[in-house]
Amino acid sequence: MAMITTNKIEHNRLTNNNESYRHLFVIIESLNKELIPSSLEMLGEARRLMDNFNLKYNLNEKVIAIHLGDGIKDLSQDLIYYGADAVIYSDDPHLKYPINKIYTKVISQIATDPNSIREISPEYVSAFKKPRYMFFLADSIGRHLSSTVLAELDSGLASDINKLVISDLEIKHQHKTKGENITYKKILEMYRPDFSGFLWTTILCLDNKNPEIKKEFHPQACSIIPGAFLPIIKDTKRTGIISEYHPHFNEEDLKIKVLKQELVKNPVQFENYKIIVSFGRGIKENPEDNIKLIEKLAKLLNAEIGISLPISKKIFHLSEKYDSIYITPNRVVGTSGRKVTPLIYIAVGISGAIQHLEGMKESDFIIAINPDENSPIKDVCDVFIKGRMEDVIPLIIEELGKRLGQTREKEKEIQVNTYGKL
Ligand SMILES: Cc1cc2nc3c(=O)[nH]c(=O)nc-3n(C[C@H](O)[C@H](O)[C@H](O)COP(=O)(O)OP(=O)(O)OC[C@H]3O[C@@H](n4cnc5c(N)ncnc54)[C@H](O)[C@@H]3O)c2cc1C
Known part of the structure; x- marks a missing residue:
């Protein structure tokens, strides 16, 4: 019996190892060297989803926190305590402010560079193309960033999401499947209220399996409404891999400069x-x-x-x-x-x-x-x-x-x- 189970795992590993999309990347925000609490809410939901995912599909995919900034390295351990399996950070004076052009470039570099996951999951490196899923915060920074990063990664984006499920779905669609019934695996169902405000809309980011217009859409990405999910309880016994990513900038990237940043307190408390x-x-x-x-x-x-x-x-x-x-x-x-x-x-x-x-x-x-x-x-x-x-x-x-x-x-x-x- 044990032998059969082992073989099954081995079989899964072999057949799954040519998948090009791996892991859930969570884009973390911080301000003045402090993590923004909603980033931890996203990590909490990512943890819950990926625990179920790995159990259901017999895989070992990770929640990877991506964190850019200046002087932020020391926050990495906290991200592990709050649910990340691994952290990829870039700590650089050019990343002090979340300038969209520069952040888009660095996040896209990390998301498409197999070397960024070498230390975290060597078994997936050779086939890795992009993350399987990606979460951003639906605040003014994350909404903008998610749109430009996903344009760069050539995939779709669902914004302002407040419920998430990963499942296998049977889809029949004129454009996507040429009218055939096809089972899509590991689909991120992304829920948000529709425009009327009285119904829920489910957004799916599906590959085109229609042979005439074949195209893959990964990562499956969304921005998440602050307050939609709860963080997990901080566990200082949790361990994980912390890995530094050295981004490449050119002169053109560094033309935009932020001279001053001021925090404006909300007058309505x-x-x-x-x-x-x-x-x-x-x-x-x-x-x-x-x-x-x-x-x-x-x-x-x-x-x-x-x-x-x-x-x-x-x-x-x-x-x-x-x-x-x-x-x-x-x-x-x-x-x-x-x-x-x-x-x-x-x-x-x-x-x-x-x-x-x-x-x-x-x-x-x-x-x-x-x-x-x-x-x-x-x-x-x-x-x-x-x-x-x-x-x-x-x-x-x-x-x-x-x-x-x-x-x-x-x-x-x-x-x-x-x-x-x-
Ligand atoms: C992307 C998106 C994001 C959104 N975000 C938000 C958001 O953050 N917050 C938000 O509020 N909305 C948001 N909305 C809008 C939302 O969908 C609704 O349209 C909006 O909340 C309705 O506002 P309302 O209840 O004031 O108006 P209505 O829906 O018009 O309701 C008015 C109510 O007043 C009642 N009424 C009428 N006369 C009286 C009276 N004399 N005394 C007492 N009651 C009376 C009516 O019976 C009715 O129930 C969003 C919409 C979209 C598309």
Whole structure:
């Protein structure tokens, strides 16, 4: 029995060894010599996927963290602790800032150079062409970088992904398979909300197996929404290979220079509030008056104010004061904005599109105010108040006013009694 198993493994190894695409490359971001936490979230998901992958396909492919920067070598060990099997880093003063042109060039060099994996997996070097999978972060740097790297590697890209599965799929497609049923192996299913925001789209990056237009599309790559996955727990017992890559630059590459970098602190600090009141297009009947109502409610609750994405596109005519305070991208909650997890999240006039829900669904307690009980927000909220905000919010304000008034009276009484005793 044992003999048969060994033979099977050996057979798999031989038949698999001519595959040209290997490993999952995770493009790590850091700032001021600190790892960006979402990079660790990507590593966590990569670890989970590749553990299953190796088990299922009886392979030994790795999670390889690719990290560029200046003075970043010492962060490599942490990447191993957070799930990478190996780290390929380039530590060079020219890589201090993530200049797209230079980063694209170096990452593409690493991804297509068999020598970059020589130390990590010598058994795959001879056939290696490119990574099997590649992950980037869906932030402003990663979104840009993923598009230029994948153009360079001549493959496809799915952006803003928040769910991933690796599976074998039977595909029948006029263009890809010339109408034949073909089983594709080790396919990365990349999920993101569709443009309506109410359905999921699955994106696949498939080789053309149609004999007339044969072409391979690897790596299968995506950018991943920050907050979509959890990092694994740091394990300082984990070991891995750390390998330096020396990139080649020419004069042309180094023409762009960053003279100064300044960190701008976000003026909206959702993290400092226990309650967030967000509003959406439901304010439409009387936008400015409705924002005033929401502002009053938020003040009473000591809450910060968030918005849905369409609001940030300045779709309503408002006075300069309200426009400048509330209609700003840094208040957007969702996949294109911020992820928030307050104790209480109050969604006013928000329908509950997937992109919005992804940004707030982990709040402890969710209240929705909406006249339409078929709105998808109803499925995720703890309390659904069916009604127009114009009718509901004044009642809440009135009740809160009474209760806060009573509390203040009680506080005064306590103070009088305490002073009386002194
Ligand atoms: C790539 C991409 C990324 C996106 N990213 C985000 C994101 O990060 N965040 C985000 O929010 N959206 C995002 N969206 C947009 C998203 O798909 C939805 O279109 C958007 O969230 C809907 O905003 P809304 O709920 O304010 O508006 P609507 O969907 O128009 O909902 C308005 C709601 O108000 C209710 N309403 C009407 N009258 C009243 C009233 N008088 N009182 C109370 N309620 C009332 C209605 O019943 C309705 O449910 C993204 C879309 C795409 C394509």
